[in-house]
Structure formats: structure tokens, C-alpha cells
Amino acid sequence: MLDLSPDDTIIAISTPPGRGGLGVVRLSGDRALEIALNFFRPKKSGTAIPPGKAVLGNLVDPESKRPFDEAYLLDFPAPHTYTRQRVVEISAHGSPAVLEEVLRLGTRFGARLASPGEFTLRAYLGGRIDILQAEAVDDLIRASGSRAARLAFGQLDGGLSSRMAGLKDRVMDILAHTEAAIEFPEEHLPVSGREISFLLKALASELVKLISSYDAGRSFLEGVSLAIAGRTNVGKSTLFNALLEHERAIVTPFPGTTRDFLREKIRIRDIDFNLIDMAGLRKPETSAEKEGIRRSRDIAAKADGVLILLDASRRESAEDIALIEEFRERKAILVFNKADLIPKMDAGKLSGRFGPRPSLAISALKGTNLGKLKSLIYRTFAPRINENEDVIFHMRQKLALEEILASVRAAERLLAQGHPEEMLAEEIRTILPILGRLVGEIRADDVLNDIFSRFCVGK
Numbered sequence: 001m002l003d004l005s006p007d008d009t010i011i012a013i014s015t016p017p018g019r020g021g022l023g024v025v026r027l028s029g030d031r032a033l034e035i036a037l038n039f040f041r042p043k044k045s046g047t048a049i050p051p052g053k054a055v056l057g058n059l060v061d062p063e064s065k066r067p068f069d070e071a072y073l074l075d076f077p078a079p080h081t082y083t084r085q086r087v088v089e090i091s092a093h094g095s096p097a098v099l100e101e102v103l104r105l106g107t108r109f110g111a112r113l114a115s116p117g118e119f120t121l122r123a124y125l126g127g128r129i130d131i132l133q134a135e136a137v138d139d140l141i142r143a144s145g146s147r148a149a150r151l152a153f154g155q156l157d158g159g160l161s162s163r164m165a166g167l168k169d170r171v172m173d174i175l176a177h178t179e180a181a182i183e184f185p186e187e188h189l190p191v192s193g194r195e196i197s198f199l200l201k202a203l204a205s206e207l208v209k210l211i212s213s214y215d216a217g218r219s220f221l222e223g224v225s226l227a228i229a230g231r232t233n234v235g236k237s238t239l240f241n242a243l244l245e246h247e248r249a250i251v252t253p254f255p256g257t258t259r260d261f262l263r264e265k266i267r268i269r270d271i272d273f274n275l276i277d278m279a280g281l282r283k284p285e286t287s288a289e290k291e292g293i294r295r296s297r298d299i300a301a302k303a304d305g306v307l308i309l310l311d312a313s314r315r316e317s318a319e320d321i322a323l324i325e326e327f328r329e330r331k332a333i334l335v336f337n338k339a340d341l342i343p344k345m346d347a348g349k350l351s352g353r354f355g356p357r358p359s360l361a362i363s364a365l366k367g368t369n370l371g372k373l374k375s376l377i378y379r380t381f382a383p384r385i386n387e388n389e390d391v392i393f394h395m396r397q398k399l400a401l402e403e404i405l406a407s408v409r410a411a412e413r414l415l416a417q418g419h420p421e422e423m424l425a426e427e428i429r430t431i432l433p434i435l436g437r438l439v440g441e442i443r444a445d446d447v448l449n450d451i452f453s454r455f456c457v458g459k
Contacts, residue, residue, distance in 0.1 A: 009035060010122075011106040012114035013099050014458035020094030025102045026458060027111055028119055032088040033075050038062060039105040040073050040090065049075045059092060059102060069098045083119055084126030117455025121448065124440060131440030131451065132160045132397070138455050139221060139393055145270035148220045151391055163390045164439050167206065167404075171431050174199045174411075178425045196424075200412050207405040210390065214398040216383035217391040219304060223265060223272035224381050227300040229327065230309035231319055235337045239309060239364035240264070240277035243374070268378045276303065305381040306332040312361060313341035316350060324350065333380055334359035335373065340366045396450070400438040407431050 009029025015022065027036060033049065042049075042057040049055055054074050058067035071092035081087040092098050107113060115121075117138070124134050136155035143149035155161075177196055228236045244264055262277040276299055300306055306327050310320055324334070336347045340363040351359045358380050362369040385391055392398055411427045435441075440448075 009111045010114040010118055011035075011103060011111035012119070012458035013103065014089075014119075015094065015099075017096070018094075019096065023092055023094035023096075023099045025090045025092070025099055025106070026119065027088045027090075027106060028081075028083045028085050028114075028122060029111070030078075030086060031110055032086045035106055035109045035111050036073060036088045036090060038109040039102070040071065041067070042073075049073065051075055051077050054091075059090070059098070061101075062105070068101060069093055069095070079126070082128065083122035084128050085122060114457060115452075116457050117452030119458070120455060121452045124448075129156075130161050131448075132164065132438070133158060134440070135394060135397075135451055136160070138451075141456065142221070144223065144272045145220075145267075147270045147385070147387065150387055151217070151220060151385065152393075154387070154390075155393075160390050160392070161439060163210070164435060167203070168432070168435050170199065170203050170206075171428060171435070174203070175425060175428050178421050178428065197412065197415055200408055200415070204405060204408045204412070207401055207408065210392055211398055211401050211405065213385075213389070213391040214393075214395075215304075216385050217393040218395075219383040220271070220385060220391070221393045223274045224305060224383070225274045225276065225303040226305050226307060226377065226381060227276045227278060227303035228307045228309055229278065229300045229323065231311070231323065234309045234311040235364045236309055237277055239307070239335070239337065239362075240275060242364045242367060242370055243275060268374050269382075271378065271382045273377065273381070300327070304331070305377075306330050307335050307377075308332050309335045309337055310345060310350070311338055312336035312343045312345040312347060313338040315344045316346065320345075320350070331381065332357065333373075333376060336361040337364055339363045339368055397438065400434055404431050404434050407434070 007029075009027055009031040011025065011027045014024045014026045037049075039060055039062055040057050041060050042055050047055060047057075052074065054072040056070070056072055059069045059071050060067045069092045071090050074089045074091070076087040076089075078084060078086045090102060092102065103113065117134075120129075120134050120137050123129050124131060129137075133156050136152050139152035140149060140156055143152050174196060177199070228240060230236050240262065243266055264275050266273050266275055278295070278299060308324060308327055310316070310323075334347075334351055334357055336343075336345060336359065339361040343361075347359060347361060351357060358376055360369060360373055360376055362373055364370070392401070407427055407430050411424055414424045414427055
């Protein structure tokens with residue numbers, strides 16, 4: 001569990017693990033500067049530490065009095081810092097040995113090693129950011145491309161938080177219209193069912209739009225899962241290796257070589273695709289192959305998209321037809337492999353039989369049309385996101401919005417069925433605590449633990 005007490009001073013390495021030109025150690029808490037000055041010595045004796053200005057000095061072992069690195073120290077007094085506490089940053093050479101020694105000395109003189117995400121947790125507890133912005137910090141750090149980074153930064157900058165504030169204003173407006181007639185009956189204030197219905201429908205429409213953005217947002221953040229499905233020996237593993245541009249899957253001329261599945265990530269333009277090579281779909285000959293095929297069908301059913309790989313050097317079979325039929329309702333591309341051999345499959349007939357569906361002839365072995373296939377994959381499966389619109393990235397956010405939408409729908413039904421204003425108002429009131437949990441106005445420690453435990457240490 002995360003330590004929700006902000007009273008002690010914490011310390012952590014804030015740069016990625018490994019060696020580099022620079023490494024940064026960060027402290028946060030009332031004693032941050034006091035602790036750092038136990039092992040940091042300015043180059044000029046007696047030099048004061050001015051706020052927000054880098055001071056050059058040596059990192060010194062207090063026992064031997066010998067320096068072990070040269071570093072800059074920056075002191076940021078509260079409350080104008082990321083955590084709203086005093087923050088000290090020590091920029092040394094990016095040597096793991098040096099940075100670990102700074103941690104050791106920091107804890108020796110009273111700091112505590114920070115938990116994952118604890119700096120951002122303190123920023124939240126200090127009121128600098130809300131929970132949506134805190135999640136966006138981690139999203140920005142983990143962003144796999146420039147578009148994902150821009151979307152995450154938009155949320156860190158308060159875009160989604162402002163949208164939630166707008167939703168709350170809508171809810172309060174509806175509640176005000178409803179409660180006016182309840183609180184002041186002597187005024188005979190009419191409750192306009194038509195007006196409230198309009199407000200509820202507008203709120204529901206906005207919620208639906210946000211909820212529907214989740215799949216695209218998740219794909220941007222985590223990558224698009226793409227399953228390669230096909231019968232045995234059609235070249236799935238060869239295509240998998242060709243798209244990766246290295247030999248990852250074992251390829252043999254014998255059916256059933258792939259018994260389980262392999263998953264690797266490839267980047268096409270600004271999107272990550274999680275490519276999955278699976279067991280060939282056929283009547284299994286062993287229990288291991290049977291389990292592999294079962295897993296393959298399960299993975300293909302859950303994937304964001306499917307590459308249906310067919311052997312164009314053989315005539316289409318009942319199994320090929322069944323395979324295409326199996327994925328009729330899925331977003332998929334028909335890939336006609338082995339274009340370097342004499343074609344025997346009627347690609348045009350198969351493509352047209354199941355309605356409009358993108359298709360392409362390739363040779364995974366020779367590399368023919370692989371560039372075109374990557375472009376087609378991007379056009380077909382890349383999420384469509386307008387960067388000027390708000391997007392939700394996390395299941396937690398989606399579930400909360402779905403809960404709010406359910407309450408809005410229930411309020412619409414109560415209004416349509418002519419129930420008393422008190423029942424309508426009570427249903428609408430249930431939305432407010434859900435919004436509070438969504439943005440962190442209502443603190444739930446289990447939610448905080450789930451969110452901040454995903455962070456790296458030092459952020």
C-alpha cells in the first residue's frame with residue numbers, strides 16, 4: 001500500500017535506470033535541503049543556496065570527507081513546486097554507483113525511499129493536480145508516440161478535468177431546475193419536463209461520446225492488438241518474422257510448428273501494434289496443439305484486429321471459407337500470401353463474397369508488398385482520434401462514466417413515466433459522488449493505490 005502521509009521527507013532517483021550523462025536524485029519534504037547539505041558541498045565555501053538556481057558543488061562522503069562526484073543542486077521552496085513541498089534536485093553523472101550512494105546517504109540522514117508514484121501522489125494530496133491529471137502524468141511518461149504524448153499532455157494540462165467540471169455544471173443545472181419546485185412549492189414554480197428532458201439527453205450524448213473514445217484511447221496508450229489467423233502452413237510465422245524484421249518465430253515446413261502464441265510489438269508511423277503469431281487453425285492431432293488452437297481462437301476473438309492469412313498458391317477450401325466466415329463481423333484484412341508462386345486462389349471472389357473488406361497479395365518469404373501491407377494495417381486499424389477532443393485512456397474512467405450514464409438514463413425514465421420530482425432529484429444526486437470519485441474530490445484509498453502503484457519510482 002502507498003504511504004499517504006506527506007509529513008516525512010522522501011528521496012528517489014528520478015532518471016531511468018542505467019548509465020547516462022546525467023542522473024537526477026529528487027527529495028521532497030520539509031527537511032529536503034537540510035538532508036542534502038549533509039553530503040553536498042558548494043565549490044565555493046560558504047556559498048548560500050539561492051532558491052531555483054543551480055549551485056555547483058561536490059558530493060562528499062561525510063566520513064572520509066572525500067568527494068565522489070561533481071553535481072548541481074537546485075532548491076525549490078514550498079509551495080511553488082511539483083509536490084507543494086520543498087523539493088531538492090541533485091544532478092550528478094549518470095552512474096548507478098554514484099546515484100545509489102546519494103540514496104544511501106539521503107536515507108542515512110533522515111529521508112525515506114519514495115514509493116512508486118509518491119511524488120505525484122503528494123502533488124495530488126497538496127491540491128496541485130487532480131486524479132485525472134495524475135493518471136495523465138504516468139500516461140505521458142509511458143507514451144509510445146508523439147500523438148499519444150500530446151493527448152496525455154492535454155489531460156495533464158487539465159483538458160479532461162475541465163470537461164468533468166463541465167459535466168458537473170450540467171448535473172447541477174438539472175438538479176437546480178428539479179429542486180426549485182420541491183423547495184419552494186408556495187411559488188408554484190413549474191418543472192418543465194421538456195427542458196429537463198433536453199438537458200438529460202444532452203448530458204447523455206456527451207457521456208456516450210466520452211465512453212466511446214475509450215477503445216481508441218486505450219489503443220493509443222497500449223498499442224493495437226493484431227492477431228495473425230490462418231490454417232497451418234500458410235506462412236503466419238514467416239509473416240510475423242517479416243513484419244518484425246528479425247527471426248522471432250520458429251519456421252519449419254511441417255504443420256503445427258507453432259503450438260502456443262508469440263507476441264511482439266512493431267511501430268507503424270506513430271502507432272504501436274502488438275502483433276500476435278498463433279497456432280494454425282485445423283483439426284488438432286495432440287492435446288498440446290488442441291490447447292494452442294483454443295488459445296488462438298480466444299486471442300483472435302479479443303484482438304483489436306485480425307490479419308486473415310490465406311495461401312494463394314492453393315485453391316480455396318471449405319476451411320478457408322469457414323475461416324473468413326468466422327471473422328465476418330471483425331475488423332480484418334484478407335492477406336493472400338505466397339504471391340511469388342503461381343496463384344490458384346480466386347482472391348477477388350473471396351474478397352467480394354463477404355462484403356467490402358481490405359485485401360492484399362503479398363509474399364512473406366520474398367518480402368513482396370510488405371510495405372504496402374504495413375500501410376494498409378495502419379489505415380485499417382489505427383485509432384481515429386481528433387487531438388482537439390478529450391479521450392479517456394483508463395478502464396476506471398470508463399466504468400465511472402458508464403455508472404453516471406446509467407443514472408442519467410434512469411432519470412430519463414423517471415421523467416418520462418411522470419414520477420414525483422423528489423425521485424428525479426434523488427436519482428440525479430447520485431451522479432455527484434461518482435464524479436467526485438472520478439476526479440479525486442472524494443478520496444478512495446484503494447483507487448489511489450491502484451493508480452499510483454503503476455508509476456515508476458521517482459515520479
